[in-house]
Amino acid sequence: MTLTVEHTTMPVLGRLPIHSSRAEQVAHIAEAAKQIRIQDLKLVHYAGAGHIGGDFSAIDILATLYGAVLDITPETVNDPERDRFILSKGHVAGALYTTLAAFGFLPVDELATFLKPLSALNGHPNRNKVAGVEANTGPLGHGLPVAVGHALSAKLDVSLRRTYVLVGDGELQEGSNWEAMMAASQYQLDRLTVIVDRNRLQQGATTKETNDLDPLPEKAAAFGFAVVEVNGHDHGELLDVLSAVPFRPGKPTFVIAHTHKGHPISFMSNNVAWHHRVPDDAEFQQALTELESAGRPRFDREPV
Amino acid sequence: MTLTVEHTTMPVLGRLPIHSSRAEQVAHIAEAAKQIRIQDLKLVHYAGAGHIGGDFSAIDILATLYGAVLDITPETVNDPERDRFILSKGHVAGALYTTLAAFGFLPVDELATFLKPLSALNGHPNRNKVAGVEANTGPLGHGLPVAVGHALSAKLDVSLRRTYVLVGDGELQEGSNWEAMMAASQYQLDRLTVIVDRNRLQQGATTKETNDLDPLPEKAAAFGFAVVEVNGHDHGELLDVLSAVPFRPGKPTFVIAHTHKGHPISFMSNNVAWHHRVPDDAEFQQALTELESAGRPRFDREPV
Amino acid sequence: MTVVDTSIADQPRYDCRDAYVETLAELAHADHRIVGVVNDSVGSSKLNSFRKAFPDRLINVGIAEQDMVGVASGLANGGRIPFVSAASCFLTARALEQIKADVAYSNANVKLCGMSPGVAYGELGPTHHSIEDIAWLRAIANMTVIVPADPVETAAALRWAATSEGPVFIRVSRMSVPKVYGDDYEFELGKAITVRAGDDVTLISNGTVLWRALVAAEQLAAEGISARVLSMPTVKPLDVDAVVAAARETAGIVTAEEAVAGGGLGGAVAETVVQHHPARVSILGFPEFAPTGSAGYLLDRYGLSAEGIADAARKLVKPSS
Amino acid sequence: MTVVDTSIADQPRYDCRDAYVETLAELAHADHRIVGVVNDSVGSSKLNSFRKAFPDRLINVGIAEQDMVGVASGLANGGRIPFVSAASCFLTARALEQIKADVAYSNANVKLCGMSPGVAYGELGPTHHSIEDIAWLRAIANMTVIVPADPVETAAALRWAATSEGPVFIRVSRMSVPKVYGDDYEFELGKAITVRAGDDVTLISNGTVLWRALVAAEQLAAEGISARVLSMPTVKPLDVDAVVAAARETAGIVTAEEAVAGGGLGGAVAETVVQHHPARVSILGFPEFAPTGSAGYLLDRYGLSAEGIADAARKLVKPSS
């Protein structure tokens, strides 16, 4: 199996006009998320590598951010006053590239180079090669300190630009995050938003079995953050929360987005095996069918 | 000024018989703490180096641990079943050496080699050179992970031996500590006790100005510890708390010992300048007079 | 000791992590002090079977490398013999001060096993390439650095480490390799092994590149160039005598390793020859952060193929004008 | 450029951190993008006056080196030019993966200033000795490594760093040194400076050891040995031509640095000569974790004194039988 341009079929969706209604925005994000998932599935299946579980866990968040929240467009990708988004869980680079392509930062057919020799589309994002990437991540626990640094620069500039960083929940086991959270709170970086992809799975097991993060809201609150919990697959909730930050003046925001790894694919969802498994032909077909079937996939937040 | 054996005048105090009364134990610890401070003052003054502020902040804790809590004596210093004490804030090595000498682990006159060429008594403790030292510390944020490792080994051995680790409050800004705390809670290491020397000062400023740890009790509780606060200069409180652990079965203990850097010296106490300043002749004399003057120095816990 | 040398390129290939887990389980059965310590790397270290056999003796601290190494040091204080198993890139870069202070300087009996080192993670990119690990750990005093070349040597080095007291770093390759050694191989610390005799030029290698050096030697032989191939599993302490003999007896040395060009095996060989017997050394390795590509692609691209090694050797034997 | 060379040992001594803060303030006045980033190291980096002058532009993240370097990378993303000032031992050991990923691989415009490197912390012991920093950072691609020898060179290197784009590591010495350079000195990246001409043997040094090499050269001159002294402030990229010329024109090279023996300047020189012009090199540095002792005591103990350097040079010129 080889990935070719034939597999890069996603339409470029772009942004809606600024004054579109909330309902229009939500529908647009939902369509984007659907297209991004379909395209990302093809990338992983045909390239034979990737982190599809974490990709699908994060795509609704990415689609919301790039589709309606971030003040950044392909034209302003180098504007110093752009909002910054840092993908700290860099192993879902495939989801990021696909999202960037969906919103016009990257030619869709360039996705066909994913993981190929000399491609800009490495297994982890490289800001020197891909427009729209703000930080070279991959080792966990790096994005949050970098985001704090950017939020500090904005504060020094007395700028209103915002910084968003998406971290994995397992990733929060890295102490560097807690160092950064203390500093963010000390410097009252209320234009910094940390989004946790709270899928309760890490590479080899559940977070609970490995090194439990709970009570996560209490941890984040004790580290000086305003904490909000959302359904991380509900575009409306995500849009409302991510565009409303800060919630408490002077406090950075910690959004716990409850998600499922592999959502919404029946056989992937909440299944640790899909951290970096590659769907075979049958699995690929089934996943494609599930994604293309009408209706918005249902996600009920688990009892914690 | 040169440190010589003439300056190593401290009596060896040793331990009281096991069945001594609490009052006797407390009096013994108080006497030990006094002698250790006098000796440590001489070390720093005559050697011309050391961290006297942090030493004096921690000496009551050290004297309580070695004087009445830890199941370790000069004879059992290599016994696999001994309790372990790890000084994570390794910059107060002088206080540790002096305490070890007070309780017979080290000849008192060897203290005269403090910081001298080829001495075992380095500016930070070396477990390969000094009996009673369990870990080579100095870089902050190392002792707690090591203590977790030891507590795990005890648990694997189904042993009742305990692990105590003393950390600085500024030190808790290191993320490695929070990694270790998550693991300690995950593994339910209830025979592990973390003692924080909560003097609210770090190297260059207050913790509050630098990177505030508060609300520290909430942080530790959210990381799965049973939290207890004590007056870190009150030998009775320290004895009661440190010998009563664990407080919650299955939970490691986090003892916040409220202290003053430089306690009880009038001009050092709670003064950041004394992190590693060396008392000149006049200061030395005054400090000595204050230490030798009768009565137990008073320490009122600050309103937080 | 037997050296498997006929048409090595055609032999079956092995992922050394399999030898790693087999050996670790064997050692753990024999010695209750042995424990594993991981950073959510049970799967990537292939330790699922180990966990099944010794559920209490596989300590997973979560994604927290500093804690992982500190915990290992504490476990050693408690009498355990911890084998830390984590991707070499994260183990060495993230926990370097713990490796220095808690392991090397503390002289703790901790075995650091750097899994999937070099460019094994291929397309995952430079953040996941562990090409600096050898240079980094070699710079730390009291640290033994071992880079086995095949599953036999991996197992032998692990057995040696389990019974020797003190800090050891062992690279455990993921990129599959043919067997270089027969099963009678015994690991000797600090000793080079002449896996092929020769007088014209010397190839010094280890890890996943050693068998490529053997193939290069065959290619050179076909051209009438007799290449000595030294296997150098121990980068630190280095076998000074073997390097000096090579410097003295052949036209020059090519070092080839799955690592940065300089500071590692090549650096150690260079420092040895200049201090004992100056000679030409060609140091092969990665000179930069690699672009996207598979591990095999990257090795070839940077001359760590049989062809690349043979080329470097030819230049030493017949320097162009 | 003038070189101060008469009886250098008798000249006044300077703590290079003073030149550091003066220059940083001067740069910060001229360019609003410059900020300091510290880990509770305001005092130990002597930045109290800087903080007074630029209260908002000194970011103290607390005792948290990983965060410090990550924050610096983020500040650079926001258009700032961060100068990270922290004890070199903690900066490099504790934040190595951040240095690799967030700074070097990201090609972020971050200047890493390793304060009080080498054995400056003397009696504080090996945990505080930063003797591995050069070897560690040299192994990382896209990383410039500079080790200035005196306050003049420290200031010049900082000015260069402020106006050049990209990652730089600069060691800022605490152990006091005489001035080697006149005030007209200009820093040129990757260029050795012949601070003393000579034909018999070459001494290559930098940092706090350079002036000792100059004294050694005087001692050797008294015995009729003409020693060339090369100042090598840039360890990476190395001045290959100057090293090759030394290898070609003199009997051998002594490298002397306040660092581990191997992997750093000595390693870089060794790798260069074996690949371009094999020659004898004697690599001076620390071969182990140092025992208790002051910085001066330790330098002497490990042959990094004028006498030790001269001794090594004599052996190259007149090899004993």
Ligand SMILES: Cc1ncc(C[n+]2csc(CCOP(=O)(O)OP(=O)(O)O)c2C)c(N)n1
């Ligand atoms: C420092 C570091 N250690 C280990 C890894 C290997 N690793 C890659 S992904 C992953 C699991 C991440 O889990 P989580 O953060 O929960 O992400 P998600 O569930 O969204 O995939 C691990 C351990 C890494 N990339 N970086």
Ligand SMILES: Cc1ncc(C[n+]2csc(CCOP(=O)(O)OP(=O)(O)O)c2C)c(N)n1
């Ligand atoms: C990793 C690391 N960073 C920086 C230092 C330098 N340092 C030594 S002591 C100290 C302050 C410690 O403050 P705290 O932990 O509160 O200790 P105490 O107040 O008891 O002295 C600092 C920053 C260090 N030893 N290790």
Ligand SMILES: [Mg+2]
């Ligand atoms: Mg997860």
Ligand SMILES: [Mg+2]
């Ligand atoms: Mg303190």
